Amino acid sequence: MRKTLILVGLLAACSLAALGQGYDTMPADAHVIPIGVEGTVYEDMELGVRGGTLHIPNIEDPKAWNNHTAKETSTTWFTYRMHRGLMNLDHISGAVVPDFAKSYEISEDGLVITFHLREGINWSDGTPITADDVLFTFNDVITNEDVDCNARPGMILPDGTFPICEKVDDYTVTFTLSTIYRPILNQMTFSLMPKHKLAQYVHKLNPDVPAGTFNETWTLDMDLSELVGNGPWIVTDYQVNVSVTMERNPYYYGYDPAGTQLPYYDKIVSHIVANQDVSMLKFRNGEVDVYAMRPEDIPILLPEGPSKGFQVMVTDLAQYGTTWICPNLDIGLADGTDEEKRELYRNVEFREAIAHLLDKDTMVQNVLNGLGTAQWTGVSVPSPFYAGRDEYGGPTTENDAVWFEYDPALAASKLDALGVVDQDGDGWRDLPSGAPLTIEINANDNTIRIAYCLIIQDDLRAVGLNANFQVVDFNTLVNRLLGATGDIIQLGLTGGDEPNSGKNVYTSCGNLHAYRYSACEDPDEVDLRIDELMDLGANTFDLDEAFDYYKEYQILLAHQLGYIYLCQPTFLYTYYDYVGNAFMASPTSTPGGNNGLLTELCFDKRL
Amino acid sequence: MLTYMVRRVLYMIPLLLIVSLIAFSLIKLMPGDYLTVARMNPMLTAESLQEQIERFGLDKPFLVQYWYWLKNVVRGDFGTSFGTRMPVFKTLFFGNRLTWTILIAATTLILTWFLAIPIGVYSATHQYKPSDHVVTFFGFLGLSIPNFFFALVILWMLVVIFRVGEYGLGVGGLLDSRFFDQPFSWAKFCNYMWHLWPIWVVIGTAGMASLIRLMRGNLLDTLSLPYVQTARSKGLRESVVIYKHAVRNAINPLVTVFGLQLPGLVGGSIVTAIVLNIPTVGRAYWSALQQQDEPVIMGGLLFFSLFLLIGNVIADFLLAWVDPRIRYD
Numbered sequence: 001m002r003k004t005l006i007l008v009g010l011l012a013a014c015s016l017a018a019l020g021q022g023y024d025t026m027p028a029d030a031h032v033i034p035i036g037v038e039g040t041v042y043e044d045m046e047l048g049v050r051g052g053t054l055h056i057p058n059i060e061d062p063k064a065w066n067n068h069t070a071k072e073t074s075t076t077w078f079t080y081r082m083h084r085g086l087m088n089l090d091h092i093s094g095a096v097v098p099d100f101a102k103s104y105e106i107s108e109d110g111l112v113i114t115f116h117l118r119e120g121i122n123w124s125d126g127t128p129i130t131a132d133d134v135l136f137t138f139n140d141v142i143t144n145e146d147v148d149c150n151a152r153p154g155m156i157l158p159d160g161t162f163p164i165c166e167k168v169d170d171y172t173v174t175f176t177l178s179t180i181y182r183p184i185l186n187q188m189t190f191s192l193m194p195k196h197k198l199a200q201y202v203h204k205l206n207p208d209v210p211a212g213t214f215n216e217t218w219t220l221d222m223d224l225s226e227l228v229g230n231g232p233w234i235v236t237d238y239q240v241n242v243s244v245t246m247e248r249n250p251y252y253y254g255y256d257p258a259g260t261q262l263p264y265y266d267k268i269v270s271h272i273v274a275n276q277d278v279s280m281l282k283f284r285n286g287e288v289d290v291y292a293m294r295p296e297d298i299p300i301l302l303p304e305g306p307s308k309g310f311q312v313m314v315t316d317l318a319q320y321g322t323t324w325i326c327p328n329l330d331i332g333l334a335d336g337t338d339e340e341k342r343e344l345y346r347n348v349e350f351r352e353a354i355a356h357l358l359d360k361d362t363m364v365q366n367v368l369n370g371l372g373t374a375q376w377t378g379v380s381v382p383s384p385f386y387a388g389r390d391e392y393g394g395p396t397t398e399n400d401a402v403w404f405e406y407d408p409a410l411a412a413s414k415l416d417a418l419g420v421v422d423q424d425g426d427g428w429r430d431l432p433s434g435a436p437l438t439i440e441i442n443a444n445d446n447t448i449r450i451a452y453c454l455i456i457q458d459d460l461r462a463v464g465l466n467a468n469f470q471v472v473d474f475n476t477l478v479n480r481l482l483g484a485t486g487d488i489i490q491l492g493l494t495g496g497d498e499p500n501s502g503k504n505v506y507t508s509c510g511n512l513h514a515y516r517y518s519a520c521e522d523p524d525e526v527d528l529r530i531d532e533l534m535d536l537g538a539n540t541f542d543l544d545e546a547f548d549y550y551k552e553y554q555i556l557l558a559h560q561l562g563y564i565y566l567c568q569p570t571f572l573y574t575y576y577d578y579v580g581n582a583f584m585a586s587p588t589s590t591p592g593g594n595n596g597l598l599t600e601l602c603f604d605k606r607l
Numbered sequence: 608m609l610t611y612m613v614r615r616v617l618y619m620i621p622l623l624l625i626v627s628l629i630a631f632s633l634i635k636l637m638p639g640d641y642l643t644v645a646r647m648n649p650m651l652t653a654e655s656l657q658e659q660i661e662r663f664g665l666d667k668p669f670l671v672q673y674w675y676w677l678k679n680v681v682r683g684d685f686g687t688s689f690g691t692r693m694p695v696f697k698t699l700f701f702g703n704r705l706t707w708t709i710l711i712a713a714t715t716l717i718l719t720w721f722l723a724i725p726i727g728v729y730s731a732t733h734q735y736k737p738s739d740h741v742v743t744f745f746g747f748l749g750l751s752i753p754n755f756f757f758a759l760v761i762l763w764m765l766v767v768i769f770r771v772g773e774y775g776l777g778v779g780g781l782l783d784s785r786f787f788d789q790p791f792s793w794a795k796f797c798n799y800m801w802h803l804w805p806i807w808v809v810i811g812t813a814g815m816a817s818l819i820r821l822m823r824g825n826l827l828d829t830l831s832l833p834y835v836q837t838a839r840s841k842g843l844r845e846s847v848v849i850y851k852h853a854v855r856n857a858i859n860p861l862v863t864v865f866g867l868q869l870p871g872l873v874g875g876s877i878v879t880a881i882v883l884n885i886p887t888v889g890r891a892y893w894s895a896l897q898q899q900d901e902p903v904i905m906g907g908l909l910f911f912s913l914f915l916l917i918g919n920v921i922a923d924f925l926l927a928w929v930d931p932r933i934r935y936d
């Protein structure tokens with residue numbers, strides 16, 4: 001027993017030593033989050049108390065602890081909570097706001113951005129954070145070709161160069177751009193990494209280690225007490241396939257207006273539960289405090305909530321991302337076949353007919369159990385740049401939305417006008433030349449996507465279009481889409497707040513411009529204007545001006561009907577009543593930002 | 608016998624080589640690769656994608672990739688996981704995966720065999736009696752219910768019908784979270800047991816059902832043989848006839864089954880492990896398959912093949928041991 005107590009004591013001491021002791025008093029440059037302050041987006045939140053453990057389910061294990069080489073959200077869910085950047089997405093509004101930088105200014109010519117760092121702030125092991133850490137992260141990790149870094153593509157300016165990052169003093173850095181490029185502010189959310197811990201693994205700084213060493217640094221088998229971050233949490237324990245425990249970073253710089261250091265909870269235990277049915281059972285069993293519901297869970301959870309003391313949150317805000325069908329406007333181009341079908345697909349009147357055959361209401365009702373919204377543009381609804389708003393960040397009005405209402409009669413008449421009529425009396429419409437017209441719709445083995453496609457197939461067939469739906473393997477589907485060998489493909493893309501992140505998708509030479517890759521060589525007027533608008537939106541720091549460009553681009557895109565949008569589920573989540581401030585946040589994503597559950601602002605009301 | 612065993616072990620080398628080539632070809636025949644999902648990332652430029660393709664060596668021809676892989680394997684280097692950036696076997700066995708896999712599978716196997724053999728014998732010696740019908744019914748039930756579904760039903764019953772959460776008990780996994788950072792104690796041991804029993808029941812019943820049926824059938828065949836009649840007519844006690852003469856002969860085919868179950872020790876019950884949240888090697892392998900993490904898939908396949916071959920050799924050993932008539936040249 002004595003030995004055990006000594007062991008526990010030693011472990012606790014080691015843990016404290018690894019995490020440091022924390023600040024004696026609130027640092028002058030602390031980041032005060034206006035929780036409960038009227039007139040701010042946080043006004044409905046409550047001030048919390050410290051203590052307790054928050055239990056959250058996660059589907060997959062992390063793959064590593066290295067944020068900059070991470071490729072999957074199962075890893076970044078943890079690493080984003082360990083590291084913060086100069087800027088951050090505001091959790092609620094979705095705007096990009098200073099975070100580790102206390103402020104920033106842009107030079108008059110728009111080419112130099114100066115960040116002023118918070119002074120007196122430490123890494124989780126007590127080492128001060130300075131401009132050297134910013135320079136190390138940007139110059140030696142992100143833009144270092146030896147590092148397989150995911151943040152690098154986003155840092156490339158339109159002319160192919162990187163911003164030049166320089167130190168002015170210990171707490172001031174500048175980024176000099178070769179051209180005005182507003183989306184770079186979003187990229188300034190890149191996670192800061194501790195130079196004193198990681199410089200030794202970068203070949204460029206330490207030639208004794210082989211090239212590529214950084215990519216194999218901070219892997220799962222590392223000694224966790226070596227992990228250092230500046231975010232609210234630090235991973236302290238990992239049980240493979242079972243759980244990840246994160247403890248409060250004693251040197252986190254976030255405070256509430258009452259001077260209480262955040263996070264409120266002492267710990268987060270993330271339970272790795274690979275099966276969602278089991279995840280829901282664990283929530284119902286009280287083992288986890290929050291749960292990201294599926295539409296089919298609602299009939300079970302809704303009646304149980306009042307007696308078990310949990311809230312079922314059903315918002316009307318669509319989740320980030322897009323879901324669409326993509327007609328291949330280059331069908332047969334590579335091998336010189338399907339010329340007539342290609343011409344038909346390229347005719348916007350035909351695509352309008354298809355758009356009028358998409359019964360989005362039925363999709364929402366039957367597939368998403370009524371918990372979804374129809375989409376019409378490539379920018380996610382929660383984005384402040386969404387064209388369904390009247391101004392940047394304003395309320396959603398859908399005043400300028402481009403809807404192609406479900407109208408089979410109108411679709412049929414459009415097809416008739418195009419000469420797509422049944423010429424041989426077999427009940428199916430033919431191409432104007434009389435050749436048979438068959439349409440193959442493909443999706444991968446995903447319940448929701450299959451259900452969408454079956455509805456689409458039925459509606460196309462109802463007007464005499466010989467549509468056949470086939471499920472194909474996900475990789476085959478992607479190959480068909482990106483190789484322009486498919487017919488009509490149903491898939492989706494992730495999305496965020498910044499429209500420029502869709503540049504690869506919507507500009508004519510983008511590598512995901514899958515509806516017509518030939519637009520790169522042979523752009524039409526709309527393609528050219530979209531390319532121009534994307535550049536204009538990126539080349540101004542004036543958000544209202546950028547909003548106007550992006551609005552025009554979204555409206556053009558909607559009329560172009562390259563990707564024809566379907567529906568997106570709304571945010572759904574549940575949480576026990578005792579989790580304070582959880583009403584503002586979903587466990588997987590937040591309605592206004594993409595940082596996930598606001599774990600540092602939640603607290604245990606039972607304490 | 609020794610020559611035979613040495614020969615068997617040497618045969619394993621070309622066999623593993625052929626297995627590796629077939630496995631490598633199958634992986635390459637699958638559509639897409641490790642970067643397929645990344646290709647759908649709107650933020651990834653064509654240049655960055657190409658950089659990654661080259662980094663992972665996915666731009667090289669099939670045979671060149673296989674040759675590099677084989678050359679490294681001969682040197683003892685099975686490669687690094689694309690996903691975890693750790694060596695292949697570390698990725699597969701990381702944490703206590705291998706220990707838990709073997710521990711759970713071995714205890715389940717022992718439990719299954721200890722229960723299935725006597726039940727099979729009982730069922731055969733009570734043929735067509737109500738007790739035989741009951742055993743047969745449950746045998747078929749165990750065979751027919753998919754493991755993952757059975758696991759879900761057990762968890763659902765514990766949560767919804769028995770409301771174990773109100774008594775502070777969790778479901779799935781190996782331990783309740785309150786014990787995660789606790790030193791080993793009686794309470795912690797009991798909590799392990801609480802979490803292990805559904806695993807034993809789910810994995811055990813499926814294996815047990817087939818073993819019961821197999822034992823019953825074999826014993827019934829043996830009991831009808833003339834030497835059993837002779838033993839009985841000599842006036843031997845029924846228990847001696849059954850256990851000393853009949854069961855010993857009837858158990859031979861089951862020994863082969865035992866050998867074949869060995870690879871299942873490390874790779875089996877993947878879906879059950881996912882539903883019941885158990886850290887196993889199979890789960891790590893499944894994750895690699897989903898991501899097309901080629902080095903891990905290859906390493907895992909070789910590892911499971913090796914176990915299958917070893918299981919066969921052990922089965923041969925055991926067969927010679929239980930049946931003195933069998934001799935290998």
